Amino acid sequence: MTSPHSAPRPSAPAPAGAPDIRLIVTDMDGTLLDGEGRVPDAFWPLLAELERRGIVLSPASGRQYATLAALFAGADDGMVYIAENGAYVVRDGAEVSSEPLDPAVPVRVVRSVRQLAADGVDVGTVVCGKRAAYVERSDDAFLAEVAKYYAERRVVADLTAVDDEVLKVALFDFGSAERTTAPALKPLAATHQVVVSSEKWIDVMNRGVNKGGAVRSLQRALGVTPAQTMAFGDYLNDLEMLDAAEWSYAMADAHPEVLRRARQVAPSHRDNGVLRTIARVLDLPLDLPLD
Incomplete structure (x- = not known):
């Protein structure tokens, strides 16, 4: 396939009337x-x-x-x-x-989610690095959800001590991410991208990403x-x-x-x-x- 640093290669002609999609x-x-x-x-x-x-x-x-x-x-x-x-x-x-996120951001998110969990919300955090995805919650139900999206994953003792370039922090809410977890991250949304990516997932990234x-x-x-x-x-x-x-x-x-x-x-x-x-x-x- 074409490199993102070069023009598209010569190609077979499109059928007459087909749009010029590249x-x-x-x-x-x-x-x-x-x-x-x-x-x-x-x-x-x-x-x-x-x-x-x-x-x-x-x-x-x-x-x-x-x-x-x-x-x-x-x-x-x-x-x-x-x-x-x-x-x-x-x-x-x-x-x-x-x-990559500033290293202080994943720490802030992890601590916020720990507080949510302490308050009874069934939620877990995935710190998404370049080398792997990291979790500290290790129950089978949570790990099964993580495995669907993160082939390279590691269980660690403390997510605030991950040594990797962190691209994103993902949160899985067993209830409704939009109704339960998203409101708790509202303060972070003033400076970062907080997006509900599915019914149960929320992603935190740099603003504009x-x-x-x-x-x-x-x-x-x-x-x-x-x-x-x-x-x-x-x-x-x-x-x-x-x-x-x-x-x-x-x-x-x-x-x-x-x-x-x-x-x-x-x-x-x-x-x-x-x-x-x-x-x-x-x-x-x-x-x-x-x-």
């Missing part, structure tokens, strides 16, 4: 991944055809880079990953950009415009990414704010909505019914 960015959970959290089998031949036509596809996720790389292990060299909600962009295992910023940087590096960009998302951490693309799609079962913000709606991830939409708009072959 970049596709897609969220993962609730968007590209199927109902079982897997990359659909039909994705791989579609990806090969996109590459043949010189179209770059980039996963954009709150997941860590190691998890994304494992999911797309079958992809060709050159895949560009927008990880940690835009705080870490990697190509071919090499860092393209990163936005989001998937949209990473997409705009990638557009500049590739010489691609928003009019040549297609984006898919389903939750609040996808809003800025959708703003960066004129071909923006909310999944049919997306958060109401995402449905309002996107220009168009794609079928649910359970109906392979990303693949169906790409194939329909770009007139690409797809081993799925396109109705």
